[in-house]
Amino acid sequence: MDGDPVDFVGTVLSGMVSLTKIMPDGRTQMVAMLRQGNFLGHPYRAQTSYNAVASTPVVMCGFRREPFEKLLRKIPGLGQGLLEQSSKELDAAREWMLLLGRKTAREKVASFLIIFAREKVAQHPSLMQKRMHLDMPYTRAEMGDYLGLSLETVSRQLSALKNDGIVDPDGKRGVTVLNYAALLSETGDDADGGWLA
Amino acid sequence: MDGDPVDFVGTVLSGMVSLTKIMPDGRTQMVAMLRQGNFLGHPYRAQTSYNAVASTPVVMCGFRREPFEKLLRKIPGLGQGLLEQSSKELDAAREWMLLLGRKTAREKVASFLIIFAREKVAQHPSLMQKRMHLDMPYTRAEMGDYLGLSLETVSRQLSALKNDGIVDPDGKRGVTVLNYAALLSETGDDADGGWLA
């Protein structure tokens, strides 16, 4: 899925969609991970300059832009919800800017893993003490595009975290977190990671 | 100005405000440049984790959060405007993510200068052909925090661009753009820079 003039908005019902930006020479940066409930596309703005990539099978609920904007005008709560979500994404984007601009490779990889681990802990708090298996929907190359690293560096950092007994990459996409607290401390953030729920 | 629970929102009337994120060990990343008309603070969200820094003398029009949210509910157009602006800032943040994650130091500095030059060109299109003087509101260190670079690297890249006859840094905060087209081509973006107005 490609495209400049996007005449389409929608919410993700299931699966995971990534937005990426690409430079003329091919350098790629992922700029958003959209999950269940997230909104794709800008109301009131016809142009965007992203590419959307489905990292897993995705089901979306889509609208064409114009009818949707009409709907927006009719139902005030809708706009409020979108504003809230947009604010949240803006926060996430800025958190990611700190990561891209200032974190080391190790901190970047740890931060990436923590995103998924944190989510699982939120569902099952007891998991925090135990080994916790994560299924990453990304290849090393995609992680690299997310973190502003080469895929080799991602691989090396995962190996290093494994040597330190913090995680255990298994299989192609699996990662077992052996020590959540240690992983958290490798992110460079302070305890709660500056992540607001 | 510091602070977690922010009970305050407002728009910038004049001057320039920067939002920064800081890691526990002091590493700093600027995450937004707010100019005239930009909105500061999240309606519907009490917590943020930024620091706001005025780079120039600033005049703001502020509200406490609760009355403002009431106002929001009364005036539907207000919410729409905020949503549009939030979308714009999200786009800008993502553009910046590409810069932070994937651009070289030279491309970063050129992109930074182009932001200010582009704005001036938008006002006076004829300037594009001529030498164009910019007044940067930032020190080298602040530029570095914006670009995810050390201040020394910023300084070196400016010197390099000067040697190449593309810009001429003069005085402390002044930069004269000698060749707009060349500067643009140093950003790594394609012609229109992926920047939407």
Place this chain on the structure above:
DNA sequence: CGGTATGTTGACGAAGGTCAAGTAGGGTGG
């Protein structure tokens, strides 16, 4: 006139990118 902020430049080192070789699964066709 000295003092403090900011900026420049050089020397050096470390982090991470690039290139290249080799490994491990997982799926497909024989």
Place this chain on the structure above:
DNA sequence: CCACCCTACTTGACCTTCGTCAACATACCG
């Protein structure tokens, strides 16, 4: 069921880029 292949992953060697440390220059301010 096995051989093969393709893709993803790992690891090593090397090199580039950028950060760090330090010395010095410049400018602004009292």
